[in-house]
Amino acid sequence: MPTMGRRTLAWGLIAVLGAVAWLVVRFTLLRPPFTDLNQEMQRILSEMVQKDRSVKNCVLAVMAGDGSLVWAGAVGIAHENGQVPMTSDTPIYIASITKLYTATAVMLLMEKGTLSLDDPMAKYLPSGLIHGIHVYDGKDYSAEITLRELLSHSSGIADYYSERAKDGRNLFDRFLERPDRSWTVDETIERARNDLRPNFRPGTGVSYSDTNYQLLGKVIEAVTGKPLHVVYEEFFFDALGLEHTWLIGYWRSQIAPPPSPADVFYADNNITRIRSNGAYWAEGGIVSTAKEMNIFLKALNEGRIIRSGSLKLMHDWRKLQFPLQYGYGTMYFKLPWPISALTRIPPLWGHSGSTGSFLYYSADYDLYMAGSIDQTESKIKPFTLMAKVMRAISVERARSKIRNR
Numbered sequence: 001m002p003t004m005g006r007r008t009l010a011w012g013l014i015a016v017l018g019a020v021a022w023l024v025v026r027f028t029l030l031r032p033p034f035t036d037l038n039q040e041m042q043r044i045l046s047e048m049v050q051k052d053r054s055v056k057n058c059v060l061a062v063m064a065g066d067g068s069l070v071w072a073g074a075v076g077i078a079h080e081n082g083q084v085p086m087t088s089d090t091p092i093y094i095a096s097i098t099k100l101y102t103a104t105a106v107m108l109l110m111e112k113g114t115l116s117l118d119d120p121m122a123k124y125l126p127s128g129l130i131h132g133i134h135v136y137d138g139k140d141y142s143a144e145i146t147l148r149e150l151l152s153h154s155s156g157i158a159d160y161y162s163e164r165a166k167d168g169r170n171l172f173d174r175f176l177e178r179p180d181r182s183w184t185v186d187e188t189i190e191r192a193r194n195d196l197r198p199n200f201r202p203g204t205g206v207s208y209s210d211t212n213y214q215l216l217g218k219v220i221e222a223v224t225g226k227p228l229h230v231v232y233e234e235f236f237f238d239a240l241g242l243e244h245t246w247l248i249g250y251w252r253s254q255i256a257p258p259p260s261p262a263d264v265f266y267a268d269n270n271i272t273r274i275r276s277n278g279a280y281w282a283e284g285g286i287v288s289t290a291k292e293m294n295i296f297l298k299a300l301n302e303g304r305i306i307r308s309g310s311l312k313l314m315h316d317w318r319k320l321q322f323p324l325q326y327g328y329g330t331m332y333f334k335l336p337w338p339i340s341a342l343t344r345i346p347p348l349w350g351h352s353g354s355t356g357s358f359l360y361y362s363a364d365y366d367l368y369m370a371g372s373i374d375q376t377e378s379k380i381k382p383f384t385l386m387a388k389v390m391r392a393i394s395v396e397r398a399r400s401k402i403r404n405r
Contacts, residue, residue, distance in 0.1 A: 057086040061290035065366035091261040095353025098286040103329020117148040124222040133193040150212040151328035158196035159209040160188040165195040183279035210283040217282025245288040293370035358382040
């Protein structure tokens with residue numbers, strides 16, 4: 001690993017451990033006991049915005065697997081220009097959480113016998129799209145890369161979005177420079193092929209790449225003969241009654257225009273216009289609400305979308321970057337045992353998004369948590385938010401046991 005990569009990883013570790021240590025102090029020593037769980041969770045949200053100037057709005061939905069707890073709340077301003085308040089029903093850009101939906105669609109097609117995870121992507125995609133996208137040490141591996149390798153980020157294909165070309169800029173930098181410039185999905189794949197280099201031979205490492213999921217979106221369209229947004233609608237949105245979830249550019253109602261998703265910020269810069277760019281697609285283009293994200297994850301976890309064996313395959317975890325591991329369109333968050341035991345922050349699985357969005361399930365708490373801080377600059381803040389919520393729920397459940405004795 002390059003020196004800068006090790007340094008980044010080290011600082012990430014320090015940030016996580018520092019945040020966890022602060023949580024321990026905050027909840028065990030400094031925070032007075034609360035009397036009402038609903039008020040406490042609303043206070044946690046309010047504190048996120050009041051004490052962090054970079055966070056303009058925040059939304060959270062919590063749902064217990066057994067239905068004993070269903071709560072949603074929001075704080076802040078959803079739309080900066082109109083000073084519109086954020087609500088629990090305000091749509092949000094879920095960004096890379098979209099990968100969880102895309103991967104689930106692939107698994108469902110596998111169950112139907114439409115495709116196999118060990119099929120090469122070349123079986124479904126035209127040579128003109130993929131030829132030369134993975135040339136490593138003089139050999140072109142493009143035709144050999146499998147759907148499984150795309151799903152697990154083990155293809156080695158460069159990330160069109162975050163990796164820097166020879167000019168030192170990544171595509172997000174270009175979005176910032178030209179927010180009015182719309183990119184197509186094919187252009188993002190072309191950028192990975194022509195301007196960037198693969199990271200390793202297929203199957204020999206793990207490197208997060210949005211390009212993998214753009215290609216999977218193309219595969220889904222090829223095998224179904226339908227546009228990706230129609231597949232999402234048939235597989236998930238309509239099937240689960242998700243009336244406020246859509247792929248950017250494909251609002252389903254013919255009567256009214258789509259509601260405006262909450263503003264997203266990069267530091268203090270409002271980058272909402274960028275989020276509607278045509279580049280965001282199978283890897284990050286879904287808009288939803290926190291409540292409907294939980295509905296999707298609960299259905300997935302309970303075997304109402306794909307079989308439990310398929311979900312188990314999606315949880316074939318590989319090291320990504322501490323404290324995250326990656327499966328097939330799923331992330332696994334796990335702290336070292338001593339810290340996890342001390343803070344009572346259990347393992348979580350789900351996915352995060354670059355907009356500050358999050359969707360996770362805790363088996364220990366049987367708890368689904370979804371929402372967003374709509375801020376791209378901190379990857380740890382959503383986890384500290386969820387940790388505070390789990391801590392509050394743990395306290396309330398302990399009280400409930402005492403009351404029921």
